[in-house]
Amino acid sequence: KQEVTQIPAALSVPEGENLVLNCSFTDSAIYNLQWFRQDPGKGLTSLLLIQSSQREQTSGRLNASLDKSSGRSTLYIAASQPGDSATYLCAVSPPGGGNKLTFGTGTQLKVEL
Amino acid sequence: NAGVTQTPKFQVLKTGQSMTLQCAQDMNHEYMSWYRQDPGMGLRLIHYSVGAGITDQGEVPNGYNVSRSTTEDFPLRLLSAAPSQTSVYFCASSYGRWKGISGANVLTFGAGSRLTVL
Numbered sequence A: 001k002q003e004v005t006q007i008p009a010a011l012s013v014p015e016g017e018n019l020v021l022n023c024s025f026t027d028s029a030i031y032n033l034q035w036f037r038q039d040p041g042k043g044l045t046s047l048l049l050i051q052s053s054q055r056e057q058t059s060g061r062l063n064a065s066l067d068k069s070s071g072r073s074t075l076y077i078a079a080s081q082p083g084d085s086a087t088y089l090c091a092v093s094p095p096g097g098g099n100k101l102t103f104g105t106g107t108q109l110k111v112e113l
Numbered sequence B: 001n002a003g004v005t006q007t008p009k010f011q012v013l014k015t016g017q018s019m020t021l022q023c024a025q026d027m028n029h030e031y032m033s034w035y036r037q038d039p040g041m042g043l044r045l046i047h048y049s050v051g052a053g054i055t056d057q058g059e060v061p062n063g064y065n066v067s068r069s070t071t072e073d074f075p076l077r078l079l080s081a082a083p084s085q086t087s088v089y090f091c092a093s094s095y096g097r098w099k100g101i102s103g104a105n106v107l108t109f110g111a112g113s114r115l116t117v118l
Helices: none
Strands: A004-007 A010-014 A019-025 A032-038 A044-051 A056-059 A062-067 A072-077 A086-093 A107-112 B004-007 B010-013 B019-025 B031-038 B042-051 B054-057 B064-066 B076-078 B087-094 B113-117
Touching (some): A004 A086, A010 A019, A019 A032, A019 A086, A032 A062, A044 A072, B004 B087, B010 B019, B042 B064
Parallel strands (some): A010 A107
Antiparallel strands (some): A004 A019, A032 A044, A032 A086, A056 A062, A062 A072, A086 A107, B004 B019, B019 B076, B031 B042, B042 B054, B064 B076, B087 B113
């Protein structure tokens, strides 16, 4: 059974700092990996999707990497801002794709002024 | 473009009552799914569908029923509510076939339905 772990569970950084969020998964046979953002009381918003054949994806200040063989992904946030404060979740989908995602429990990020 | 719409946003039930959480999407997505989110446990898959008329169980299907009669709708039915079903429920949808366009195959979530069973 696929298990996804995110460490740390919570993180607090000063504004402007670059930071890395970690995601690890136990079964390297995945179709893709997605990073999501969740604001309190809200739904999830997809940030980046990395196909299993890709190594990284970038969107603005965000960069996600994938090392399938070691079962790891990182989300790099450059020049953090208070508006980046949210919970970040990663999720993997099994071979064959589809929407049967296995989620991590998330990292709660707080960016302080 | 409304995306994924869930109703109701909030609901309080008594043990043993039944209800249906509604989910509709207007993006012509083939795949739809239901997740529940509980503190400390992340999101867990309840049921999913790869197209109209096709459904299958996820990780935590007991006590829930689904059907997919149209591409747009994927309702989740609680047959006899229990306190253990107190949770936030999310519906999500995506394209099935890989589109080859950045961002096209991401999962789109609804805003959630918060259910309390007393």
